[in-house]
Amino acid sequence: MHQFEVYRIGPEIKLGEIDISFTNASLFMVISSIAILLIFNLGTKKNLLIPSKIQLLAELSYTFVSKMISDTAGSKAKPYFAFIFSLFMFVLFCNMFGMIPYTFTVTSHIIVTFMLAAFIFIGVTIIGFIKHGVGYLKLFIPSGVPIVLLPLIVVIEIISYLSRPISLSVRLFANMMAGHTMMKVFGGFVISLGIIGGWLPLSFSVALTGLEILVAFLQAYVFAILTCIYLNDALNLHH
C-alpha cells in the first residue's frame, strides 16, 4: 500500500554495501523527535506556579511516566527514567504523527519496532548481568520446582525470555499496521459505494479513527510499561 512505502529523499548515501540514504521514515523520526524537544523546551522554559497549557502537558507526561516506573519497577529503576521517558515519548509521537493524513507511520514497520525492542532486550540483559553477575541466570530457575521437571522448565523459561523482544516488537507493529490498513479499507468502501451507500462505512471510518488514537496511545503505554517490567526483573531478582 502506498502509505507504507519507504522511499529515498535526497541523494543516495552508501556506507560500504549498506544503503543509509535519508528516507521518509527517517524524516518522520526526525520530525517527531523535534516535536518532543520543542514541547519540552517550551514547557519548561518558564516555570510558572499556575502552568500554561504547554507546561501542563510537559508536567503531566513527566508525572505519568514517573508514576508508571515507580509502580512497576520500584525506586531502583530511578536512574533509567530518562531512557524510559524518551522511549515512551518517541513511540507515542511516532504513533500520533501517523494519525495525521498523508503522513508516514514509522512504527508500522517491523524493523523499526524490532530495533527498539532488541535494544531494550540487550540493554536489560547487560544490566542484569552487571547487577547480579552469573546469579542472573537464576531467573531461568523458578523456586519450588521438582528436580525431574527442571530441564523442561529451564527450556520453557529460556523460550519465554527470548520471546520478549519478538512479542514486544510484533505487538506494536501489528497494531499500528492493522489499524491503518483497516482505515484504508473502510475509506475505499466509501468511494466504491458512492453517495448513497457510502455513509455507513464513513461512520465506521470516523469511529475507527477514534479507536486508532486510543490504540496509538495504548501501544506506547504498553511498550513503556513492559520495558519497566523487564527492567524490574533485571534489577530485583526474586524467585
Added chain:
Amino acid sequence: MPKDSFKTRLEIAKNKFLKKKLYQDNQPTSSLGTAFKMSTELVAHVVVGTIIGFILDKTFGTKPWLILIFFFVGVIAGILNVFKSAKNMQK
C-alpha cells in the same frame, strides 16, 4: 502576612496530593493493556520455540525432530505464561 498564609496553604495542598497518590497506587493498571500483552505473547512463544528448534535441527542435522519438540515446548511455554498472568491478575 499574605505570603506566609499562601505557603502554608500550598504545604497543605501538597500533602493532600501526596496522600491521594499513595492510595491510588493499588489500583490495577490498564486491563486493556494486559489483554494486548497476552494475545501477542502466546504467539511469540510458539514462534521463538519453533525458531530455536529450526536452528538446532540445522546444527545437529536431525531434521524433523527437534523442530517438532520445540514447537510443542513453545506452545506449553505460551500457555503457562497466560496462566502466570492470570494468577498475577487475581492477586
